[in-house]
Amino acid sequence: GENVEQHPSTLSVQEGDSAVIKCTYSDSASNYFPWYKQELGKRPQLIIDIRSNVGEKKDQRIAVTLNKTAKHFSLHITETQPEDSAVYFCAATSGNTPLVFGKGTRLSVIA
Amino acid sequence: DTEVTQTPKHLVMGMTNKKSLKCEQHMGHRAMYWYKQKAKKPPELMFVYSYEKLSINESVPSRFSPECPNSSLLNLHLHALQPEDSALYLCASSQDPGGRQPQHFGDGTRLSIL
Numbered sequence: 001g002e003n004v005e006q007h008p009s010t011l012s013v014q015e016g017d018s019a020v021i022k023c024t025y026s027d028s029a030s031n032y033f034p035w036y037k038q039e040l041g042k043r044p045q046l047i048i049d050i051r052s053n054v055g056e057k058k059d060q061r062i063a064v065t066l067n068k069t070a071k072h073f074s075l076h077i078t079e080t081q082p083e084d085s086a087v088y089f090c091a092a093t094s095g096n097t098p099l100v101f102g103k104g105t106r107l108s109v110i111a
Numbered sequence: 112d113t114e115v116t117q118t119p120k121h122l123v124m125g126m127t128n129k130k131s132l133k134c135e136q137h138m139g140h141r142a143m144y145w146y147k148q149k150a151k152k153p154p155e156l157m158f159v160y161s162y163e164k165l166s167i168n169e170s171v172p173s174r175f176s177p178e179c180p181n182s183s184l185l186n187l188h189l190h191a192l193q194p195e196d197s198a199l200y201l202c203a204s205s206q207d208p209g210g211r212q213p214q215h216f217g218d219g220t221r222l223s224i225l
Contacts, residue, residue: 032211043201043216044154051211089153095209098167101153 006102134202
């Protein structure tokens with residue numbers, strides 16, 4: 001089955017700096033890769049997703065890149081703000097098996 | 112606004128009690144999910160309903176019993192739970208039972224077993 005590794009587990013950045021979270025997956029058939037943000041005590045919320053037919057997707061300060069050959073994908077947050085502080089989960093699926101989540105990255109943005 | 116509504120928000124129950132968690136969505140989604148989430152961990156899939164039929168049971172103990180009365184509602188019946196079952200229980204829905212569309216999560220029910 002699919003296995004998703006996520007790094008780092010914790011990340012601290014200064015406000016205004018960029019943050020990068022990386023995930024690798026094992027199943028080459030995986031073709032859908034969402035990213036979820038979960039603030040303390042809140043539900044996971046989809047912030048961006050990417051499909052295997054594109055290599056990069058951007059939405060304002062957030063971007064995701066996908067390297068199918070290396071089987072890894074990354075979340076990039078630019079100009080970080082205190083409200084970006086949360087736990088971020090990557091996930092992957094081929095559609096034939098359930099969504100598999102990474103273990104999460106706790107991002108702290110220091111003002 | 113949360114498009115997936117879960118009730119109750121908090122639940123405290125004893126190990127001999129029977130209770131139910133409820134989830135409702137009105138987005139016309141055909142897949143609904145139950146997840147269990149422990150602190151500082153990712154959501155852990157429990158059940159998937161596809162077109163109102165149970166399609167995946169991730170080897171969940173029988174003290175958890177799911178039910179999908181119609182395409183908008185999903186219940187999780189609880190009986191004789193153990194202290195280790197204390198967690199946040201999340202419901203989610205998706206357009207695509209195959210999982211390749213975004214899953215929308217509810218706010219969850221925080222369950223404490225005494």
